[in-house]
Amino acid sequence: MNRILIVDDEQEIRKSLEEILTEEGYSVTSTASGAEAIVLLRDAPYDVMLLDIWLPDRDGLDVLGEMRSIDTEDKPEVVVVSGHATIETAVKATKLGAFDFLEKPLSLERTLIVVKNAIEAKRLRNENLEYKRQLALETAITGESVPAKALRQQVKLMAPTNGRVLIYGESGTGKELIARAIHAESTRADRVFIELNCAAIPEDYIESELFGYRNGAVPGGPAEKRGTFERANGGTLFLDEVGDMSLKTQAKVLRALDEQRFVPVGATQPISVDVRVIAATNKNLEEETAKGNFREDLFYRLNVIPFFVPPLRERKEDIPLLTREFLRAYGREYGRPRIEIEDEALELLKQYPWPGNVRELKNILERVVILNPQVQRIERRHLPMLVHRAANRRTAGFSTLQDARESYEREYILKKIDECNGNMSRAAESLGLERSHLYRKMRTLGISTRE
The missing domain is CATH 1.10.10.60 (Homeodomain-like)
Incomplete structure (x- = not known):
């Protein structure tokens, strides 16, 4: 239920607004004092505050200004109410963050519309804040190990440049996370980040996925399609598992990188783009080049700034931090209070070799949370036999x-x-x-x- 706070020194107006808004299904609190309004705002969250300009103890705009200093993101949208409105007052209220302005005598219809719009604005603002929080988590390199610190330092140093990046690492180490972190700290952070997994696209379709097509060049598809290079214009294109591209596709990617332009399949005119390319692979591209499986010239174009993401077994001191981070995330996702984990269980996780790296740790913890819905503290016995067997094997001699x-x-x-x-x-x-x-x-x- 949405919560409304009414701040007005006129009792009849407060009473009338309370009745109307309560009938509309809102939870309503009211006060005649600006000082009490600040206390109420500190004690509980509200979605909308209807704030009178003229209050007996202080100016309503002073209340609005003081509200901004309250240390919480969950502030209400403020609708300023006045019987003596001036353009100067409206401008000042807007600068202080007011959502809208209502004149007395209040119109019932307009008041309800403004309140409804303010609630929608608050919802969108909260969604945006949550999106930014999730984005921060998606680009955060968790860990206090030497490799984790080195990665964060390298990202901070290289991200602001336009240099192409080639990220090496085993499957599941977090190569996409590094790519997103580079984009988030680059000068292109406010533009798009487009990802293409080269290993997941069939050979017959990889070219059209990269460069798009025109004039119905792909049977069964739409008349035209924008490729990842075109959609990433101005931003970052992340080519995951780039070592799995065919030599034919590699040649076209090489040309697109050199010229920053390409011709979509079925088109005749080239398209110019401004794209920063970040590539990743779990293969040794130098060996693949020596075998003739990867073009040497493309390798040198991509390998301007190499990043090496270490496997989890080489940064085991980060396992407790990663574990607690994943448990917090799954606790939120599955509507559970904060989920803890005992030290013995953490020690068992540190003994496991993690062939699937961070992705395997994440998947195992999600499985533990799902299979133990009533458990608020993960113990050794909750971990899968796979982890126990690995620990037993480490202590056994052959x-x-x-x-x-x-x-x-x-x-x-x-x-x-x-x-x-x-x-x-x-x-x-x-x-x-x-x-x-x-x-x-x-x-x-x-x-x-x-x-």
């Missing part, structure tokens, strides 16, 4: 190479089954085995179906 090999195979199979949520057919497929062969292998390694 007498022979065969023992070590079998232990690795056992853990790898269990990991795949865990990733497939126990679906044996999908697990067998991901392992490249027939289902019957997987069962035989499990029996050989002593893995029970119950486990």
Whole structure:
């Protein structure tokens, strides 16, 4: 229910507004004092304040000015009310942040419309603040380890330039996060950030995704489509898994980078753009270049500023910070109070090698939160067996190479089954085995179906 605060020294007006707004479904509080209004604003949030200019204890505009100093983002939209309105007063109120101005005697219809519009403006303002908070989280590099600090320093140093960036790192390390952080601190921060995962687009469509098309050049699609280069004009284009592009597409990207222009598929006229390109890969592009899988000239164009994102196993001191950050986020997402985690559980997470890096940590914590809806404190027993088994394996010694090999195979199979949520057919497929062969292998390694 939306909350309205009425500040007016005329009792009849207060009473009339209270009755009308209450009938409209609003929760209404009223006062005749500017000082009491400030107290009420500090004690509870309001969506709209109807503020009279002439108050017995102080000027309404002074109240408006003092309200701005209250240390909270959840301030109400203010509608100034006056029976002696002047242009000068209206201008001053607007400069102090007033949403609108109502003249006495009040029109019932106009008052309700203004209140409704003010509530909508407050909702949009809150949505914008939440969006900015989420954006800040999406671009925050969490951690106090040496690698995390080095990344933040490198981003701060390189982001304001227009130099192309190539981000290296294993899958799940947070390469997209680095790209977004670079964009957020660049001179293009107020422009678009466009992402394209080169590995997720079929070869037949990657060119049209990058450069767009005209004149119905792609069967079954719309008559024309703007490509990612065109949509990113003035902003940043993030090419994820750039090492998976074909040589043919690489040649066209190279030309677009050199000339900052391209010709959409099916078009005849080139389009000029101003785009900063950030690329990322989990491959060693120098090795791919030596093998002939990646163009050397494109590699040098992209590799102006190299970033290396370390795997999570090399920054384990950041795991507690990342864990608590993810738990706070999932607590908000699933409508739960703040979720804590015990030290023993954190220690267990630090012992796990995290082959899927930060993405795997995030996914496991989300699974724990979902599967334990009543739990407010995560303990060791709530963590999946995958994490426990890894900790047990680290403390176990192997007498022979065969023992070590079998232990690795056992853990790898269990990991795949865990990733497939126990679906044996999908697990067998991901392992490249027939289902019957997987069962035989499990029996050989002593893995029970119950486990």
